[in-house]
Amino acid sequence: MGRLIVDAASSLDGFWADARGRSVVSAADLHGSGLSGRLDEVCGAVVMSRRSFELSADTGWIEDAYPAKTPVFVVTDAPSAIPARGVFHFMTGYTAAFAAAQEAAGDKAVLVVGEGGAMRAALRSSDADEIWLRVVSRTLGNGAPLFEDDIPVENYFVSELDTTADAVHMHLERRLDA
Numbered sequence: 001m002g003r004l005i006v007d008a009a010s011s012l013d014g015f016w017a018d019a020r021g022r023s024v025v026s027a028a029d030l031h032g033s034g035l036s037g038r039l040d041e042v043c044g045a046v047v048m049s050r051r052s053f054e055l056s057a058d059t060g061w062i063e064d065a066y067p068a069k070t071p072v073f074v075v076t077d078a079p080s081a082i083p084a085r086g087v088f089h090f091m092t093g094y095t096a097a098f099a100a101a102q103e104a105a106g107d108k109a110v111l112v113v114g115e116g117g118a119m120r121a122a123l124r125s126s127d128a129d130e131i132w133l134r135v136v137s138r139t140l141g142n143g144a145p146l147f148e149d150d151i152p153v154e155n156y157f158v159s160e161l162d163t164t165a166d167a168v169h170m171h172l173e174r175r176l177d178a
Contacts, residue, residue: 002044003109003129004098008119008146009167010135015143016116021051023115024136043070044108045101047094047122050076052114071104073097075118094121116144123151131156131172137165 009025010016017023053074073089075097091097098121101110112122122128131153147153153172160171 044105
């Protein structure tokens with residue numbers, strides 16, 4: 001079974017979204033940015049929230065962002081009217097989505113993307129092996145915090161660090177003894 005990787009972003013003051021629920025990193029920022037350059041090597045399946053899926057009227061960017069034919073498991077109570085085109089699978093809960101994605105990914109990693117709910121569900125499941133965290137160079141002042149008190153982030157260490165003009169990119173790995 002492959003690894004479960006959480007791909008997250010935060011403002012300098014610790015919020016993944018502003019008070020209106022807009023992500024600190026928009027879909028337009030991610031599309032074509034190369035921020036997840038290792039995806040072709042590691043990604044076997046993706047789990048994302050319904051809100052992240054619906055951020056763009058054109059979901060083609062999602063298919064373009066990941067290796068060809070990568071299954072995307074969207075967690076929602078109501079399947080979208082957007083055609084699945086064989087790539088999107090709509091699930092009613094994160095536990096079921098993580099299990100289906102792990103099975104589909106085989107030995108490759110499952111990437112968890114989207115709003116804070118997806119990230120928190122992965123970390124609370126105790127199955128998240130890595131966090132790919134981008135801390136962007138802006139503050140929001142308030143909004144939705146990326147990490148809440150019950151998220152066990154002390155069980156992770158920084159294994160890799162890189163900087164760009166827009167963000168600090170950290171790869172955090174779960175301690176084997178945690």
